[in-house]
């Protein structure tokens with residue numbers, strides 16, 4: 001059988017006495033949308049940070065696209081096709097939407113930000129930026145400054161920034177956070193479209209979104225995988241209900 005796109009084996013991350021990732025093993029197949037859920041402090045963000053290369057594991061291995069990337073710096077993983085969209089807005093507020101995406105595309109091409117003045121005028125970067133904006137429904141907002149975009153639009157722009165690096169695997173950390181009902185519905189639709197093109201690992205507290213989108217769901221508690229399966233099985237899992245889903249009645253409303 002072909003190796004999965006991402007293979008995490010026996011991953012451990014300690015912060016002093018806290019074991020934030022506790023001997024975690026997980027495979028992500030190419031083409032799937034894999035959600036990671038769990039209570040606050042379960043270690044979801046710590047896991048994503050190790051996958052992208054912003055945090056070193058204490059032990060264990062991470063293989064991506066057939067290569068051991070455990071000790072590769074973040075920029076090299078980005079070149080291999082791993083991209084993260086941030087929980088905390090990392091956009092440049094005084095630059096336009098298109099400029100923010102062009103910067104990401106330029107960084108992927110290996111150029112320094114110092115040359116951005118030229119890059120701004122460069123046609124191919126602008127074209128890449130517009131294509132990414134189109135994919136997230138922001139083509140009409142290309143020349144608007146980030147500070148003038150709504151919160152929902154900024155979230156969409158973060159996705160466009162990640163897409164501009166042409167990822168094979170997109171790691172999304174709470175893309176629905178802070179969105180209202182209409183904006184959340186837009187984001188779900190957008191992710192439903194994107195998943196056709198790119199493998200996605202989605203960390204999310206919005207269970208309506210998770211159960212509407214995921215092919216498989218992994219549940220973390222205290223840094224451990226307590227269940228990893230298709231949504232219907234996760235929904236019926238007693239341990240998961242006790243640990244996390246019990247008080248999230250919304251989860252029963254989606255099929």
Ligand SMILES: Nc1ncnc2c1ncn2[C@@H]1O[C@H](COP(=O)(O)OP(=O)(O)OP(=O)(O)O)[C@@H](O)[C@H]1O
Nearest residue numbers: 015018019020038039040041042043044045046047
């Ligand atoms: N830099 C750090 N230093 C010390 N402890 C940390 C650090 N980062 C995370 N932790 C601890 O590791 C554990 C996992 O935290 P993490 O933020 O990964 O959880 P999470 O599942 O993403 O939570 P949330 O759903 O609230 O975002 C927590 O106990 C947290 O306090």
